[in-house]
Amino acid sequence: MKCRVCRGPAVIDIRRHNAAFCGDHFVTHCREQVKRAVHEHKMMDPAERVLVAVSGGKDSLALWDLLTDLEYAAEGLYLGLGIDGYSDESLQHTRAYASSRGLKLHEVDLGQDDGFTIPVAASVTHRAPCGACGLSKRHLFNSFARDHGYDVVATGHNLDDEAAVLLGNVLRWETGYLGRQHPVLPTALGFVRKVKPLIRLGEREMAAYCVIRGIDYQVEECPMAEGNRHLGYKEVLNALEDRSPGAKAAFVFGFIDRAHPLFSTSADEERAALGACESCGSPTTTGSLCAFCRLQERAASAPEAAE
Amino acid sequence: MKCRVCRGPAVIDIRRHNAAFCGDHFVTHCREQVKRAVHEHKMMDPAERVLVAVSGGKDSLALWDLLTDLEYAAEGLYLGLGIDGYSDESLQHTRAYASSRGLKLHEVDLGQDDGFTIPVAASVTHRAPCGACGLSKRHLFNSFARDHGYDVVATGHNLDDEAAVLLGNVLRWETGYLGRQHPVLPTALGFVRKVKPLIRLGEREMAAYCVIRGIDYQVEECPMAEGNRHLGYKEVLNALEDRSPGAKAAFVFGFIDRAHPLFSTSADEERAALGACESCGSPTTTGSLCAFCRLQERAASAPEAAE
Numbered sequence: 001m002k003c004r005v006c007r008g009p010a011v012i013d014i015r016r017h018n019a020a021f022c023g024d025h026f027v028t029h030c031r032e033q034v035k036r037a038v039h040e041h042k043m044m045d046p047a048e049r050v051l052v053a054v055s056g057g058k059d060s061l062a063l064w065d066l067l068t069d070l071e072y073a074a075e076g077l078y079l080g081l082g083i084d085g086y087s088d089e090s091l092q093h094t095r096a097y098a099s100s101r102g103l104k105l106h107e108v109d110l111g112q113d114d115g116f117t118i119p120v121a122a123s124v125t126h127r128a129p130c131g132a133c134g135l136s137k138r139h140l141f142n143s144f145a146r147d148h149g150y151d152v153v154a155t156g157h158n159l160d161d162e163a164a165v166l167l168g169n170v171l172r173w174e175t176g177y178l179g180r181q182h183p184v185l186p187t188a189l190g191f192v193r194k195v196k197p198l199i200r201l202g203e204r205e206m207a208a209y210c211v212i213r214g215i216d217y218q219v220e221e222c223p224m225a226e227g228n229r230h231l232g233y234k235e236v237l238n239a240l241e242d243r244s245p246g247a248k249a250a251f252v253f254g255f256i257d258r259a260h261p262l263f264s265t266s267a268d269e270e271r272a273a274l275g276a277c278e279s280c281g282s283p284t285t286t287g288s289l290c291a292f293c294r295l296q297e298r299a300a301s302a303p304e305a306a307e
Numbered sequence: 308m309k310c311r312v313c314r315g316p317a318v319i320d321i322r323r324h325n326a327a328f329c330g331d332h333f334v335t336h337c338r339e340q341v342k343r344a345v346h347e348h349k350m351m352d353p354a355e356r357v358l359v360a361v362s363g364g365k366d367s368l369a370l371w372d373l374l375t376d377l378e379y380a381a382e383g384l385y386l387g388l389g390i391d392g393y394s395d396e397s398l399q400h401t402r403a404y405a406s407s408r409g410l411k412l413h414e415v416d417l418g419q420d421d422g423f424t425i426p427v428a429a430s431v432t433h434r435a436p437c438g439a440c441g442l443s444k445r446h447l448f449n450s451f452a453r454d455h456g457y458d459v460v461a462t463g464h465n466l467d468d469e470a471a472v473l474l475g476n477v478l479r480w481e482t483g484y485l486g487r488q489h490p491v492l493p494t495a496l497g498f499v500r501k502v503k504p505l506i507r508l509g510e511r512e513m514a515a516y517c518v519i520r521g522i523d524y525q526v527e528e529c530p531m532a533e534g535n536r537h538l539g540y541k542e543v544l545n546a547l548e549d550r551s552p553g554a555k556a557a558f559v560f561g562f563i564d565r566a567h568p569l570f571s572t573s574a575d576e577e578r579a580a581l582g583a584c585e586s587c588g589s590p591t592t593t594g595s596l597c598a599f600c601r602l603q604e605r606a607a608s609a610p611e612a613a614e
Contacts, residue, residue: 170477171547171554173561232550236543240478243539247478254480262569 012208015245023212030209033200034066041183043195048151050074051192053141054098054105056090056218058210059156061097063198065213067154068103074154077144079137080109082117083224090218097215106148108140116299118224124302125295129224132295139292143282145192157196160203163248164233166255176270178263182256188271190283199252203234319515322552330519337516340507341373348490350502355458357381358499360448361405361412363397363525365517366463368404370505372520374461375410381461384451386444387416389424390531397525404522413455415447423606425531431609432602436531439602446599450589452499464503467510470555471540473562483577486570489563495578497590506559510541 001010003022010020021029037043044050050067054060054076067074078094081087091107098105111117118136122129145153157165162181169177185194198206210217225231240247274283277290284290289297308317310329317327328336345351357374361367361383374381385401388394398414405412418424425443429436452460464472469488476484492501505513517524532538547554581590584597591597596604 171558173558173565175565229551232547236546239543240539244536251478251480254478258480258482 011212012205014202014205016202016241016249018245026205026208027212030062030201030205031066031070034063034197035070037183037197037200038070038195041195041199043184043197044072044152044154044193046071048073049149051106051141051145051148051150051153052076053137053153053155054078054094055156056093056097057156058206058215058217058219059158059161059198059203061093061156061215061217062206062209062213063154063156064097064103065101065209065215067197068101075104075106075150077106077108077141079140080107080111081133081136082109082111083119083222086218086220086223089220093216093218097217106144108144110136110140114140114296116296120299120302121295122224124299128228130228130230133224135291135295139282139290142190142192142194143280146190150192151187152193152195154195154197156198156206158198158201158203158206159248159252160234160237161230162196162199162252163237164230166252167233167237168229175263178260179265179268179270182260182264188283189274190276190281191271200249202248318519319512321509321512323509323548323556325552333512333515334519337369337508337512338373338377341504342377344490344504344507345377345502348502348506350491350504351379351459351461351500353378355380356456358413358448358452358455358457358460359383360444360460360462361385361401362463363400363404364463365513365522365524365526366465366468366505366510368400368463368522368524369513369516369520370461370463371404371410372408372516372522374504375408382411382413382457384413384415384448386447387414387418388440388443389416389418390426390529393525393527393530396527400523400525404524413451415451417443417447421447421603423603427606427609428602429531431606435535437535440531442598442602446589446597449497449499449501450587453497457499459500459502461502461504463505463513465505465508465510465513466555466559467541467544468537469503469506469559470544471537473559474540474544475536482570485567486572486575486577489567489571495590496581497583497588498578507556509555 001013001020002008003010003025004019005025005028006022008022011023012026013020050072052060052064052067052074054064056078064074064076076094076098078091080091095105118129118133121132121136125132141153166181169181183196183199185191187193237248270285274285276282277284277293278288279293280290282290282292308320308327309315310317310332311326312332313329315329318330319333320327351357357379359367359371359374359381361371363385371381371383383401383405385398387398402412425436425440428439428443432439448460473488476488490503490506492498494500544555577592581592583589584591584600585595586600587597589597589599
């Protein structure tokens, strides 16, 4: 297996590109894919202030690394979710990476700053924790970026993540979610633009990127995500990709090009009808309090919160 | 396991309905599901002349049986595809069923009547046989129904078939095919209405129906369909259904209700732009000859056809 560029020994092959790369040229390949995604979807300009949502996992650290090398002014925000053992370790990985590259890292702790943790939220809502977690992340990354004058929030969603979410949305034909599933969600009243620069890169590639670049990341899956539907969708998509390399990319990019425009009207209408949360000012569809503030209120009044 | 209706011993359970049935009540259940599908999608009226596309497999024989019991004037058309061993055996099952119930069966033989068989078509096109086979079936069922004054062609596509085709279309975002994927394709210039009354019933249920009703069907999969992508999609969907009963039904019916309308405009436009085939008069998008007549021409001029 030889590098497509220099014909030296390759360290990774990517079947859907029918290509293999040595370490150096693989890093170049990843940068090119990020540049192409940013350009194709008009994600951001070099002059803009970027807030990277960092979790300490491979995707978000690789994203921060790639954006920094592409000379974006990218600062990180780590959100402490209060998941025993897992959250502390993730923070250590994030801090170590930031300090090794001299990058600016911000930290918000859900428990200290907002009065509840994800395990408490899961227990008071009697639902799978991933819902409360996603909701909290979207809310807090957006409000931090808005309050501190960032132009754009970049998240580490990769091709596998997007394909799995898309499959879930398609299997249930969640037309509202389909209208909002796009590599760029533009700036709107109360919303900072959100972009996914890793959309052209797969999970396995992001792990390889971190290894090659010597980035030490949180390898464990979140212990609360066990049995999460998306992990099942990833398995299914891996089986399809195995049989037909490029299947995931065709699924995600075909959606963006040909189907998303059909679903986006309803999402646009929904956005236009948003009000402002009475407590925090964030956009909300759900009445006087936004979903995050309602979750916070519920967690505060529940006996579990005090335990 | 007890029958939901009579509490007698059940012979089949259907997880997505959270129900089990004895033989008699399962047959009633199947009839109810067909009645509901026909009614919900306005498939046909009792006074209309129905042509059932029969292959000798479980789905098409069960369909014919169900429509007859629901008092539709349903005649069958068997298409001889010229697949060694398989086609002859399928015809025997079809004839045996028709004569046992005293039903009118028509027969068209692709080799004798149109000058080529599916194996020849596959060999001259150098493609998977399923493409030429589907094309030939659509063409010949439609033209037979049109030439003999039937109001509607009914096919035995079940819920699993529809889910697998839908998954394939969605994975590649085939927007044209998505616009045409519906349990009813209405009558249009040159097209007889096409309906799928088994859309609410799964593959396993159709096999059980035939066993319970004593219908002897062709059990073998078509030998030319091996490695067919749809079989892979069925596996994937079975895994999803196993984890979450009702997943297939939610996928197919969610599509019909909420997504198909978004895709159907382009299909309508396409239909409006159809011309008539110079050779057979059938509707065509592809120039002066329709795809079937071109296939026939190609097969006739190929040396393989004579072998």
